[in-house]
Amino acid sequence: AQRVTQPEKLLSVFKGAPVELKCNYSYSGSPELFWYVQYSRQRLQLLLRHISRESIKGFTADLNKGETSFHLKKPFAQEEDSAMYYCAHRGQLTFGSGTQLTVLP
Amino acid sequence: GAGVSQSPSNKVTEKGKDVELRCDPISGHTALYWYRQSLGQGLEFLIYFQGNSAPDKSGLPSDRFSAERTGGSVSTLTIQRTQQEDSAVYLCASSADRGVNNEQFFGPGTRLTVL
Numbered sequence: 001a002q003r004v005t006q007p008e009k010l011l012s013v014f015k016g017a018p019v020e021l022k023c024n025y026s027y028s029g030s031p032e033l034f035w036y037v038q039y040s041r042q043r044l045q046l047l048l049r050h051i052s053r054e055s056i057k058g059f060t061a062d063l064n065k066g067e068t069s070f071h072l073k074k075p076f077a078q079e080e081d082s083a084m085y086y087c088a089h090r091g092q093l094t095f096g097s098g099t100q101l102t103v104l105p
Numbered sequence: 106g107a108g109v110s111q112s113p114s115n116k117v118t119e120k121g122k123d124v125e126l127r128c129d130p131i132s133g134h135t136a137l138y139w140y141r142q143s144l145g146q147g148l149e150f151l152i153y154f155q156g157n158s159a160p161d162k163s164g165l166p167s168d169r170f171s172a173e174r175t176g177g178s179v180s181t182l183t184i185q186r187t188q189q190e191d192s193a194v195y196l197c198a199s200s201a202d203r204g205v206n207n208e209q210f211f212g213p214g215t216r217l218t219v220l
Contacts (some may be wrong), residue, residue, distance in 0.1 A: 006147075043108075044148075044196065044211040067110075086148060097147035 004080035004089050006096035014104050015076050021072040021099045023087030033070040035061055039083045077103045111197050117218045118187055126182040126215045130199030137180050138209060139172055142194040152161035154180065187219045
């Protein structure tokens with residue numbers, strides 16, 4: 001079965017520090033992975049997708065097929081990055097359980 | 106233009122009652138999804154509609170759950186004989202298609218509380 005795993009429910013970093021939100025997947029075919037973000041009192045929205053190889057709000061995510069990972073990274077976290085982050089696989093858009101990121105001042 | 110809308114925003118019901126949740130997708134979007142967001146559980150896929158095709162109901166947790174999409178637009182999620190474990194935020198999303206690069210646009214959700 002398709003599965004997306006986010007091992008960290010909570011993650012806190014200080015402003016300006018690097019941040020990495022982990023995501024591992026299990027899928028037998030070609031993975032199609034996304035990161036979605038939900039800021040406080042806002043709707044869930046797409047952050048980035050692996051196929052676009054894009055950087056959004058300073059975040060990047062590289063697909064590592066060998067490690068079956070799609071970790072989300074940002075070199076210098078900002079307070080406005082505090083949010084719930086979900087890794088998702090296309091299929092039926094299987095979501096991980098989410099990581100609540102808090103960036104401390 | 107208007108995004109995905111859902112109604113009601115909050116629903117409190119008694120155990121055993123039926124509830125209907127409504128989703129208005131973005132105009133022209135052919136794909137519509139329902140998810141359930143429970144505390145500590147992440148998002149759970151429930152059902153998916155694509156155009157006139159038969160819906161993918163593989164995520165519905167029990168036969169108490171059903172959904173319809175009339176005219177390829179508005180969708181209603183119905184939960185019969187609600188149970189306390191049905192309490193969650195129910196999210197609807199739509200996308201232009203189900204292509205590789207599709208982006209799902211989410212509604213604000215309906216918070217369901219079953220007493």
